[in-house]
Amino acid sequence: MGSVIRKAVKMPQSLDSVRMLKIKGLSVMGACGYSDIKTGRMYLQDHVLLVVLEGVYIVRYGEQEYSLRKNEMVFLHKGIVIDYEKYGEEDSRHVLDYMMFFLKDELLHEFMKISNLPVPNPVSPDPTAVHSVNERLLSYIASLKPYFEKPEAIQDELIKLKMLELLFDILDADKGLLNQILQLRQQRLTGIVEVVEKNLLNPVSLQDLAYLSGRSLSTFKREFRKVYNEPAIQWIRNRRLEKARELLTHSGMPITEVCFATGFENVSHFSKAWKKKYGIPPSAMRNRKWAGD
Template identity: 50%
Template sequence: MSDRTVKVPQGLEITSNNQSTLKVQGFTVVESCTRTRGKQGSMFLDDHLLLFVLEGIYKIHFGNQTYIVRKNEMVLLQRAIVIHYEKSGEPNKDYSLEYMMFFLKDELLKEFIKMSNIKFTQPSELVPVLIHPVNVRLQKYIESIKPYFNESEKIEDSLVRIKLLELLFDIASEKESMMQQLLQLKQQVRSNLSMIIEENIMNPVSIKDLAYLSGRSLSSFKRDFQSIYNMPPSKWIQQRRLEKAKELLTYTAMSVTDVCFTTGFENATHFSKVFKDYFGCPPSSLKQELS
């Protein structure tokens, strides 16, 4: 089976055995405790992600780089990117793995900026993946939020919001370089539109995501796209994905479901419908004929 890229935080599979979640007003915090000798997968980040490793190792592959996040380290990942990960527990601790994920929406960053009055200075380079050690203050913060997961239904929404703002203040006071990168996430540099499209054409990205990655407003992105491709972005992208899907169905042994998710579609029923509308036959029929 092909590797399906899951959109997070919405697509996280919550299990009562090893993972718990705080989710209020669109903000999500995930605590995961498990035992593993190695688990791999792919994620598309709908929000900025701040991940703390408390035990074990969390490897992140982005582009042609591999980043290793170890115990008492944190990593900041910008939103609207696809990462591949490998998770492994500590061999001398029965392969235990523990980490905590904070998904940070732009709205929270805006609120924090207004409250903190932090002076923004342009980083020398905006990096999509940034690793820092976790100091004692941040370790104490992680411990303070753990009890919330035991009674998540009783926790007020506003309290979780305050705890997320507290996290940002703690980072600001200790990790200026990371905080400036975090603030810079709101200041995306205008990028080559065609390059952004080609890099993400098979990822489960929305038009809004592509606009963000290109450093444009949604309206500017649509206007610039139309001028380059002479077609609305949603129509052009769907056609490219369908043509790639037909190629995979024709020349590989992949199933219809695997092809659906590999080419950026998120729903197999919708994929079959648009495929039939475009090519005149459903993907399952094409697969049967070829067989």
């Protein structure tokens, strides 16, 4: 398994080519223009609040998919690899307009102190969900737009104050979303099961999974075996092959597409792993299906 993190665009580290406000580790990205469909992959180094003002932005990670349209937002926690698809719609002249707010743990800690909020309960976190953007948040975003024209003229502390203002606006507008944001600050180590299940069908290496879970590679392997009673690489390969068999049996997807859809990076490796497990090449399984066996 190759390293998907090395290949993914790292955000906000790779923001230099877009309109942005960035100072002392705080980042806000703004993008507006005419856009046909664009796809890509990002590794999130910080927590991200994605707000879509016009157009469509689709986010996928693991088996989860979130589709955002005009005046919708979603919060994504750091340390994950996402695939995205974004485009402007025909009825809005293909305009795509969105903002990404990158929120560090230190900022969330400061917000909790000055707002006197209780520490959220990490046992029952609110699920990730798409939320509507209300008028107050739209007004806040409109107030940010002028700063993108001359970001070098903005005082350092102003960006920090604007980020804190965002959190206060969310506190008044959507407590469920705020709870989700603050709960993630409490999660120092992500559970082995959560990381593996979310990234099972992505072409991630064991080093990637260890990093995403906040563990060293040796600790990840040791704890994985305690949970699954099987070596990590063997368990992951078998799960991917089982999913591939399901797709070959019940869908018309070509073998190459099945290979990439189940986390394998090349067809040759996929075919060898398949034959070792099932005793026949994947093409023979497909032929048996069409023959009615």
